[in-house]
Amino acid sequence: MKEVDIKKREFFKAVGGISVLSLLTSCEADVYSLPEKKPPVPGAEKWYEGEEKYIKSVCGQCPVNCGIIVRVVEGRAVKIMGNPAASPNRGVLGPKGNSGIMTLYDPDRIKHPLKRVGKRGEGKWEKISWDEAIKIVAQKLKEKVEKGESRKIAILCGRPKGFTRELFERFADVLGTPNFYDFFEKSYSPRPILEAMREAFGVWDLPxxxxxxxxxxxxxxxxxxxxxxxxxxxxxxxxxxxxxxxxxxxxxxxxxxxxxxxxxxxxxxxxxxxxxxxxxxxxxxxxxxxxxxxxxxxxxxxxxxxxxxxxxxxxxxxxxxxxxxxxxxxxxxxxxxxxxxxxxxxxxxxxxxxxxxxxxxxxxxxxxxxxxxxxxxxxxxxxLRPPIKFSNWKDVKRKTKERKIPFADLPDSDVDTFLFYYMNPVYSEPAGERWAKLLEKADFVVSFSPFEDETSLFADIILPDHTYLERFEDAQSFSSIPFAGFGIRKPVVYPLYDTKNTGDTIILIAKEMGFEDEFYWEDFEEAVKERLKNFDIDEVEEKGWWEDPEKKWADFDKFRFCSHLPPHEPEWKGDGLYLLPYKSTTYGEGSGANIPYLMELSARIKMLPAYMSYETFVEISPELAEKLKLSNFERVYVVSDTGKIKAKVLIKEGVPPDVVLVELGRGHKAFGRFAKGRGANPREIIVPLKSIVGNLALWTTRVKIEKA
Ligand code: SF4
Structure with missing residues (x-):
């Protein structure tokens, strides 16, 4: 009962308070809303029959952070639209943004904290309370710190920007581990562009x-x-x-x-x-x-x-x-x-x-x-965009000056305690099997994933996050907008399950460990609002987005011409055809593969029938097909020096004879009923090679095609 009350309070705070008057005036009968025929949603009793609202927030399906307006009827989110006031999207949305409702109501969401009872990777869990889960995690991390083994803890937070990312980094600082990793450590990230920007202008931001x-x-x-x-x-x-x-x-x-x-x-x-x-x-x-x-x-x-x-x-x-x-x-x-x-x-x-x-x-x-x-x-x-003038939290002292272990080297290191937030390296890193082996023998693994993905399968404890339509946080865009801007993401519905905003979870764990001075807020909302002191939060919430009114660019001293010359040859392993995996137009690199709408849309974009949506295709040129005597939809193996995957042939104009294309995103071994066991993951056959900036490159592997 207490939990429900807290959720209600969070929700009402975040939507700016819904007055009785506004509840009465916004009533409008909706023919699609027939409450007696629907099971109640959390908080439905607060909505009048037929009542609908349009709540501004920010998409969280990818780091672009487009502004959204969510139509909510009687407490149910029913439609997501673009917010014209938000600079990343100006009123439009991509397919993944449109599919947010399906993420929210996905039947395979993790509904409460879980403790592992089977072997690592087996997916056997028992339900535990938040209190118990937080105590277990805090106790385990405390033991590690007290034994002087802080550097054996790694925190992997798959966010490029924002205060949640900063909260995790702060947590790494107080734990005394240098091993904090973010979005840019991943294999398919724009890190090379950031490094180039640093060299050219001395700034760590995308242009x-x-x-x-x-x-x-x-x-x-x-x-x-x-x-x-x-x-x-x-x-x-x-x-x-x-x-x-x-x-x-x-x-x-x-x-x-x-x-x-x-x-x-x-x-x-x-x-x-x-x-x-x-x-x-x-x-x-x-x-x-x-x-x-x-x-x-x-x-x-x-x-x-x-x-x-x-x-x-x-x-x-x-x-x-x-x-x-x-x-x-x-x-x-x-x-x-x-x-x-x-x-x-x-x-x-x-x-x-x-x-x-x-x-x-x-x-x-x-x-x-x-x-x-x-x-x-x-x-x-x-x-160049000027930095946004956010206020700062009180400083914390960084407890270590040790150098962190490069992300690509973690699978070969002695790090044995992991916290994963929106990072799924077992699936999304080349040769992810190395990660699976590392996690199998790990001492302690925590996941904050709202879904049972390939990496959370190895967790000892899962502390499930709210989805982005249920939580409060800042939303700093990762898009190439030409001036500073950010939005506020807020709950548009009551949390459906016994999940928590991970920002709140980290604050609770830190306090349980005795870091009350460093994590001094009541909750994450208070922490976010402290950073937004220089802004009129009500106004930002009302518009859904803040952008620099002067639309200024940041000055720079000198542009430095490239010093990495002459260029290096890109490295390729093996001989044969160039394997070029690429992101799907609809479900990204695989993080949307649990949404059937996106999978089926992807097939239609390729002019394939919907029943082929869950197959992996190897796209080859007509010349290569003729040479290898292959026909459309024939089953083949794509074979590299490290393994092979099964795929169906798709003959396409516009593919050179020495190239094979495989779309990323399929081949999940977990991640819900719609993603698991569908197609193959080309990362399994990629030879892991580091790029000059240290993360693993994706285009490194030459392959052969063999009839299956
Ligand atoms: S680009 Fe990203 S943030 Fe924008 S609508 Fe698509 S998924 Fe959402």
Whole structure:
């Protein structure tokens, strides 16, 4: 009873309080809402029959954090729409955002804290209370700290930004472990771009793009219209640059090894050898410099290292670049001239572009092209966003100065205690079996997952998180919006089950361990509000989003031209065909694979019937199919040096004869009834190779195809 009361209080606080008057005035009969035919939802007694509300919040299905408006009828969330006031999406939503209702009402959510009773990985649990679960976790971590083994604790928080991430990092600090990991440690993250930004500008942030004013986009393999953080914004921007000014239509050129969904929507697709975007960018730089088509004023006043960069770029003549990349020299010259003559032009990369071992070179050289074109902090160009002026929490003393173990090396380390929050390395890291082996012999594993995924299967305790439609937190966008902005995510319904906001859970564990001074808030909502002291929270909640009213860009001292030259060859293991796994347009890298709507939509996008939605396809060229005597939908093995997966052949135009494509996201061994046991996971056959920035690259493996 007490728990229910607390939930009600949280909910009412978060939606800004629902007055009796507003309850009465917002009543409107809804023909779809017939309470006597529906089982009650938590808190339904607080809603009048037929009452509906439109509650502003922020999507939490991916790090972009689009603004949303949720239609709630009698306490049930029934529809999610985009919030026009939110800069990442301006009123539109992607398929994953639309599917949030299915995440909320997923029948396979974990409904209360769980304690393992079977062997690790077996999925046998007993239900325990929150009090007991928190005591067990606190006790175990305390023992570790008291034995002087803090560094054997690893905290893995799969968030790129935000106060929940900072709360976990603070927890690592007070525990005295250096081993805190976030979103950017993962294998398919934009870490190379962040590292390139740090080298070029000294900032640890992704670039923003003033894309609405851009006239020419050179995409170096960016999955711009697919499942990427740019997607929602660029789809809109591209509409504007193509159709806003009838006399001047912008152009998009997609340079990519295969005809991707983005390539098919671009004005031009330029095929290239896998991982050679850096050499291609040097070819463009060569033409820009040798034909004197670069922004001299910007280069002289705002950059460093141009001389050395220019010397190396001069060696990459279009003819040489043609030999190395397969892109015809005349196209390189033409594209460079088009970019200069169509300014504002930008060069764009994302996590797919940089998924080879040389991702850092690719990201750096893309930035260099923008510098040459004068497209930095200029209308239509790449821009630096100023940090948002959040208040700080009281400082805590970091208890260790030890260096952390690189994430990719954790499976070979002696770390034996793990806390996982939105990280599922057993499934999502190349050769995830290494993680399974590590967790099998671990001393203690805690998961905060709302679903039983492959990693939480190895947990001793699961402390299930609320879904994003049930919790309160800040929402700092990971999108390429060109100015500072953030939203507030809040509960739109009462929590359906006995779950908790993980921010609250961490505060409770920390207090149980005796860290009351460091975790001094009543709950996470209070901690978030302390950081938002400089903002009118009511106003942010009312609009659903805050953005910098002056829409300013951050200044920078000097842009430093790439020092990683000449570029490295991307590393490939094995011989045979290049295996290029890619994210699904609808269900991402696999985190949406438990939503049948997204899986089936993905099949329809490929022009496949819905009953094939749960199959893994290996997409190959007609030439390769002929050579190997394979036909559509035939079963084959995709074989690497480390293993094999089963897939069905899909013959496609636009795939080079030496490339095979496999969509990521299927092949779950857990993660609910809709995801488990459907298709194959290509990461199982990827040879784990570190990129220059330390995380595992995804495009590393050459494979063979054998008939099954
Ligand atoms: S891009 Fe991400 S945040 Fe935006 S609607 Fe899609 S899933 Fe939600």
């Amino acid at each position: 923003g793009f003033d894309s609405q004013k851009t006239q020419y986009i050179l995409s170096l393999g960016s999955a711009m219209f697919e499942s990427t953080c740019h997607g929602i914004r660029f789809a809109r921007a591209v509409y504007e640059i193509r159709y806003r000014y009838p006399a001047r239509r912008g152009k998009i050129v997609q340079v990519d090894p295969f005809l991707s969904a983005t390539g098919s929507q671009a004005d031009e697709w330029i095929p290239i050898k896998p991982g050679k975007y850096d050499v291609f960018a040097l070819g463009i730089a060569n033409v820009l410099i040798s034909e004197n088509m670069y922004d001299r004023d910007f280069v002289e006043k705002k950059t460093e290292g141009f001389e050395r960069f220019g010397e190396i770029a001069r060696e990459y003549t279009p003819e040489r670049v043609e030999k190395e990349t397969g892109v015809p020299a005349h196209d390189i010259v033409r594209i460079a001239r088009e970019m200069w003559n169509s300014r504002p032009s930008i060069s764009l990369v994302d996590e797919r572009s940089t998924s080879t071992t040389n991702g850092l070179h690719i990201a750096c050289l893309s930035l260099c092209l923008n510098a040459l074109l004068g497209s930095i902090n200029s209308p239509g160009g790449l821009v």
